[in-house]
Amino acid sequence: MSFIKKLFGGDIRQLGMIGALVFLIAFFQWSTDGLTLTPDNVNNIIRGNAHILVLAIGMVMVIIAGHIDLSVGSVSAAVGIVVAMAMKEWGLHWILAILLGLAFGALIGAWQGWWTAHIGIPAFIVTLAGMLFFRGLNQFIGKSNTIPVPPEFQVIGAGSLPEVGPSTGYNNLTVLLGLLGCALIVVGTLRNRAKLTRINAEVEESGVMWARLILICAVIMGVMLLIASGAKGFPVSGLILVALVIVYGFLTSKTILGRHIYAVGGNRHAAELSGVKSKRVNFFVMANMSMLAALAGMMFVARSNASGPFDGVGWELDAIAAVFIGGAAVTGGVGTVVGSIVGGLVMAVLNNGLQLEGIGADRTQMIKGLVLLIAVWFDLYSKKQGKPSIIGRLFPGKKDSGDGGVAAATHLETQNPARAAVQDTGTTISTES
Amino acid sequence: MATSEQQAAGGAGVPAGQVILEMRNITKEFPGVKALSDVSMVVKRGEIHAICGENGAGKSTLMKVLSGVWPTGSYTGEMFFDGKPVQFSNIRDSEHAGIVIIHQELALIPELSIAENIFLGNEQAQRGVIDWVATRQRAVELLARVGLSEDPSTKIKDIGVGKQQLVEIAKALSKNVKLLILDEPTAALNENDSQHLLAIMDGLRSKGVTCIMISHKLNEIEQISDSITIIRDGKSIETLRVKEDGVDENRIIRGMVGRDLESRFPEHTPQIGEVFFEIKNWNVQHPTRTDRLVCKNSSFFVRRGEIVGFAGLMGAGRTELMRSIFGRSYGTWLSGEMIMDGKPLHLKSVSDAIDANIAYVTEDRKTLGLNLLDDIKTTTVSAELKQITHNMVVSNLEEYAAAEKFRVELRTKTPNVDEGVAKLSGGNQQKVVLAKWLFTEPELLILDEPTRGIDVGAKFEIYGIIQRLAAAGKGVIVVSSELPELLGLSDRIYTIFEGAITGVLDKAEADQESLMRLMTKTSSSSVAAEQAS
Numbered sequence: 001m002s003f004i005k006k007l008f009g010g011d012i013r014q015l016g017m018i019g020a021l022v023f024l025i026a027f028f029q030w031s032t033d034g035l036t037l038t039p040d041n042v043n044n045i046i047r048g049n050a051h052i053l054v055l056a057i058g059m060v061m062v063i064i065a066g067h068i069d070l071s072v073g074s075v076s077a078a079v080g081i082v083v084a085m086a087m088k089e090w091g092l093h094w095i096l097a098i099l100l101g102l103a104f105g106a107l108i109g110a111w112q113g114w115w116t117a118h119i120g121i122p123a124f125i126v127t128l129a130g131m132l133f134f135r136g137l138n139q140f141i142g143k144s145n146t147i148p149v150p151p152e153f154q155v156i157g158a159g160s161l162p163e164v165g166p167s168t169g170y171n172n173l174t175v176l177l178g179l180l181g182c183a184l185i186v187v188g189t190l191r192n193r194a195k196l197t198r199i200n201a202e203v204e205e206s207g208v209m210w211a212r213l214i215l216i217c218a219v220i221m222g223v224m225l226l227i228a229s230g231a232k233g234f235p236v237s238g239l240i241l242v243a244l245v246i247v248y249g250f251l252t253s254k255t256i257l258g259r260h261i262y263a264v265g266g267n268r269h270a271a272e273l274s275g276v277k278s279k280r281v282n283f284f285v286m287a288n289m290s291m292l293a294a295l296a297g298m299m300f301v302a303r304s305n306a307s308g309p310f311d312g313v314g315w316e317l318d319a320i321a322a323v324f325i326g327g328a329a330v331t332g333g334v335g336t337v338v339g340s341i342v343g344g345l346v347m348a349v350l351n352n353g354l355q356l357e358g359i360g361a362d363r364t365q366m367i368k369g370l371v372l373l374i375a376v377w378f379d380l381y382s383k384k385q386g387k388p389s390i391i392g393r394l395f396p397g398k399k400d401s402g403d404g405g406v407a408a409a410t411h412l413e414t415q416n417p418a419r420a421a422v423q424d425t426g427t428t429i430s431t432e433s
Numbered sequence: 434m435a436t437s438e439q440q441a442a443g444g445a446g447v448p449a450g451q452v453i454l455e456m457r458n459i460t461k462e463f464p465g466v467k468a469l470s471d472v473s474m475v476v477k478r479g480e481i482h483a484i485c486g487e488n489g490a491g492k493s494t495l496m497k498v499l500s501g502v503w504p505t506g507s508y509t510g511e512m513f514f515d516g517k518p519v520q521f522s523n524i525r526d527s528e529h530a531g532i533v534i535i536h537q538e539l540a541l542i543p544e545l546s547i548a549e550n551i552f553l554g555n556e557q558a559q560r561g562v563i564d565w566v567a568t569r570q571r572a573v574e575l576l577a578r579v580g581l582s583e584d585p586s587t588k589i590k591d592i593g594v595g596k597q598q599l600v601e602i603a604k605a606l607s608k609n610v611k612l613l614i615l616d617e618p619t620a621a622l623n624e625n626d627s628q629h630l631l632a633i634m635d636g637l638r639s640k641g642v643t644c645i646m647i648s649h650k651l652n653e654i655e656q657i658s659d660s661i662t663i664i665r666d667g668k669s670i671e672t673l674r675v676k677e678d679g680v681d682e683n684r685i686i687r688g689m690v691g692r693d694l695e696s697r698f699p700e701h702t703p704q705i706g707e708v709f710f711e712i713k714n715w716n717v718q719h720p721t722r723t724d725r726l727v728c729k730n731s732s733f734f735v736r737r738g739e740i741v742g743f744a745g746l747m748g749a750g751r752t753e754l755m756r757s758i759f760g761r762s763y764g765t766w767l768s769g770e771m772i773m774d775g776k777p778l779h780l781k782s783v784s785d786a787i788d789a790n791i792a793y794v795t796e797d798r799k800t801l802g803l804n805l806l807d808d809i810k811t812t813t814v815s816a817e818l819k820q821i822t823h824n825m826v827v828s829n830l831e832e833y834a835a836a837e838k839f840r841v842e843l844r845t846k847t848p849n850v851d852e853g854v855a856k857l858s859g860g861n862q863q864k865v866v867l868a869k870w871l872f873t874e875p876e877l878l879i880l881d882e883p884t885r886g887i888d889v890g891a892k893f894e895i896y897g898i899i900q901r902l903a904a905a906g907k908g909v910i911v912v913s914s915e916l917p918e919l920l921g922l923s924d925r926i927y928t929i930f931e932g933a934i935t936g937v938l939d940k941a942e943a944d945q946e947s948l949m950r951l952m953t954k955t956s957s958s959s960v961a962a963e964q965a966s
Contacts, residue, residue, distance in 0.1 A: 195830050199830055202849065254826050255822075255826065255827060256818045256827060258827075259811070259815065262806075263804055263807075266804035266805070266807060267800070267804040267805065267806075269800060270795075270800075270803055270804050271804065271815075272762065272783060273762060273783060273793065273801055273802070274783070274816040274869070275782070275784035275786075275787045275816055276783075333806045334806060
């Protein structure tokens, strides 16, 4: 067990989610008599969920900063119809149409970000308004009709890596992509380790490192070879997703902006007193979310060949569920891009497996609801094992929050006469500066 | 039981029927701190009994024991109320007995009406349905008793703090209060409101309600109270009878500070250089209440290598002044100059202030100073990420190296710098916060209550760090509620009262009595305050 823990960085939370994903896949593989891990099915899972996972990437940043975005489904739909109309009515080139869609998404995001960050209306309200407004906008522009999109545009949702090179029985580009990914991970890990050794920092045992590298590469190559052996290559939408995971994973963990997002979500006052411009951070996460929603909307339209009046209904909830299953905290400050992707995949595999089993949408929803609840309960439980609990901060009165530090902090607060001054300051910060 | 009642009656030489409350040998410990040790006091029926002591002396803790906030069993000692031994498990118990506490931060709900607030938790209802007619009638009666002529349906948010205080008293009266405890009742009030409140207390006294009052305003205590119990370092020192003993402000101050200065400070020879930081005629408005100035025409300077102390009671405006200097992070700046190294500075944001090499260590570590979700290394670099960012990438290695360097330098006790800050003790958390600001390489370091909630050993180390910074030619400002700390550490001490700087004393001429006189509202200091503003 301790070896397994080290393998996953000792984070029981992450381990739990990855374990759940592996278990689900194994279970459905068994119960569907091998229908789960077929090339076509894996390909379908990626294709059918890439847009939700793209949303989850934006959503986790919104949630880390301590907000929520309910408008993403409607924003996706509004952008989808605008792009579809632009290509149909004006004959806009598909590449320009994508750029138009992204620009429109960014504009919507700027609008919502401005209300949230600069006017100070809670994101819940701003995006609830956006949810209504942009749903209506979609139906107004499209006159509640379904507008088809040209085949070239469909690539970003329905396309696959083409067959090139010698006939190997596999899709060559897909295999190469897998090999490239493995190589990058191995080189990156070794370089980082070398740097750490150079400054005499603590490094993990090399056995653990290699075991982890082999495991990760085996999983990547397993998936890629499986897909490559099927009728179609790796989906383009999956490629977009992988690129976004890399970019946003880097952004959140390695840049100043990323640090500031966590800081604002963790303790806004402390962040502001450390020189973080929280309004800019809040504006960015909201604007960025809508831009990713625009991309997700276009990917979906491309896959379903047309933009319709009910595209994107309920997507926001799928994305939010993915983020929370992936370990983010309702109060902000906690969460990772990769975790959210794992959370989204848990939901995706669950959906797919139940579908293969022939279980209806009614029971599928019931099961998904319970899974969300249990995942967050597990989060709570694992935090009680001595880690600083986020959810515990929501209920500071409870003695059994299992978190002495935070409980004590809350306790001190109530005793501290300076609190009034603190609160005053809080309002200043949000109203002026 | 019978014997202890007899003892209660005979306690402190006061005739039996006259005693309403006796607290005997109360000891209350928090992890690592003895907040109260062996405190005893006797309150006579129908008097106004003041409790005096420095910040942190244990006054509020004692009142929390009395009102059941700290339940029976969480402390040792005995209490007798109305001649009977009492044990309270919660506030409801003590209110049932007739003891009501009004906290400094008022517990009123702004969006509810005066009448609703008065009867909150004690609704005038029949079978769960509120009787609004009775509510209103009784509210009018109670408001008349406290001399407040507001419509009971007015919302709390629409009346001033002074009137809110009166609503709290009306609320207490609605519970048939026998003993009313007021914690700093006039701290947030202006002169007129304070006098009105004191008059109401006088009226209550004549109707037989006993009051316990905690206050820093010694002139008011002298004016209204019958007895004064002085608490120092968690011990009850003495009880003075104002009329019989002819007590004046100086006598109270002597009781409050009369302790020896132990050698709790590292050896240090100051090397003071030129003036390099100056604030002139600084005026700052309260963030929401535009009629209130939190800094009144303040001017001060700091020399290189100098440790400058700021003394003032809670709410005097020390933190507000420092935060308004630190990139206008508090209140609305109205006017005033800031000069550093001969050049005027216009800091509009915290990041401007950091870029100008000013650092501010906040007063309240857990709510303002730290993100408790972070670990030591991310906290250490969080105020100056630019320094370790190259081509947009925050370098984890440099982060680690910086955190490690400060861990060694400040002797932070932790297994490694990956540890979460929430797990550290108060002293080590404070070292991490210091590391975060030292990492920004400040020329002027402002420390607000740098040793609050920290044990003695860690205090000594933090004093050492402060002195080393001064020796390196930096300017250090220390804001503290602990006078011995300021006296031991500072080369010069400014005093603040109600937003105005009321004086400055050199180390040689400063002592606790002279400071206390300048930072409380005694007759002499209020004159000085007016002259300064």
